[in-house]
Amino acid sequence: MLGKFFKKPGPEMSDRIPPGQYETKGFPVLTYGNTPDIKIENWQFRVWGLAKPAALTFSDFMAMPQNNFTADFHCVTRWSKLDVQWTGVKVLDFMKYIEVDPNAAHIMEHCYGGYTTNISMEDFLREENFFAHTLFGEPLPPDHGGPLRLVVPHLYAWKSAKWLNGLEFLDSEELGFWERNGYHRRGEPWAEERYSGSFNF
Ligand SMILES: Nc1nc2c(c(=O)[nH]1)N[C@H]1C(S)=C(S)[C@@H](COP(=O)(O)O)O[C@H]1N2
Numbered sequence: 001m002l003g004k005f006f007k008k009p010g011p012e013m014s015d016r017i018p019p020g021q022y023e024t025k026g027f028p029v030l031t032y033g034n035t036p037d038i039k040i041e042n043w044q045f046r047v048w049g050l051a052k053p054a055a056l057t058f059s060d061f062m063a064m065p066q067n068n069f070t071a072d073f074h075c076v077t078r079w080s081k082l083d084v085q086w087t088g089v090k091v092l093d094f095m096k097y098i099e100v101d102p103n104a105a106h107i108m109e110h111c112y113g114g115y116t117t118n119i120s121m122e123d124f125l126r127e128e129n130f131f132a133h134t135l136f137g138e139p140l141p142p143d144h145g146g147p148l149r150l151v152v153p154h155l156y157a158w159k160s161a162k163w164l165n166g167l168e169f170l171d172s173e174e175l176g177f178w179e180r181n182g183y184h185r186r187g188e189p190w191a192e193e194r195y196s197g198s199f200n201f
Pocket residue numbers: 027028029030031032033074075076111112113115143144145157158159160161162163164
């Protein structure tokens with residue numbers, strides 16, 4: 001059954017598929033709960049905590065520099081999808097539009113629907129991270145997080161928050177939804193940081 005949908009990585013792929021992962025050619029939808037119903041006109045993205053409070057509209061994001069991205073996507077439930085093509089805004093470009101307090105060391109990602117996930121500033125401020133509004137040339141489908149999601153390719157995909165609507169800047173680490181429920185606080189796939197617990201320390 002598994003072999004029909006997933007391919008075990010061959011030697012040529014071992015540099016792309018992290019340990020314990022299988023490649024999938026489809027793009028599964030992985031959501032805790034329901035897909036929220038979001039009207040783009042009402043969509044708002046807020047910044048707060050250790051940052052100058054700001055509220056951005058969808059047009060604000062579209063007015064920022066736009067880029068295409070190709071990134072691999074690793075879900076902790078063991079599927080990996082290679083070469084996903086997205087369009088959106090680099091995190092490092094977005095940061096020029098907001099004012100963050102130098103004491104901010106962590107972030108809580110907030111979403112429509114109430115999902116949260118935490119990330120350190122260091123993991124957030126990487127060249128390859130981006131906010132995506134387009135997937136394979138089409139508007140990002142609601143099930144995959146449209147109108148806007150974060151994509152953090154170097155961490156497990158639960159850090160890539162769908163329906164993102166806010167960033168809360170923090171001086172110390174707080175745990176998001178899955179992190180409070182036993183998943184790793186960082187989630188680095190190459191180190192198999194899947195769960196919290198003694199074996200991770
Ligand atoms: N808001 C929100 N974001 C989320 C999730 C979620 O349940 N809610 N699931 C996460 C998980 S576990 C994964 S693997 C990816 C899945 O993204 P996809 O459904 O586009 O494949 O989204 C992540 N972002």
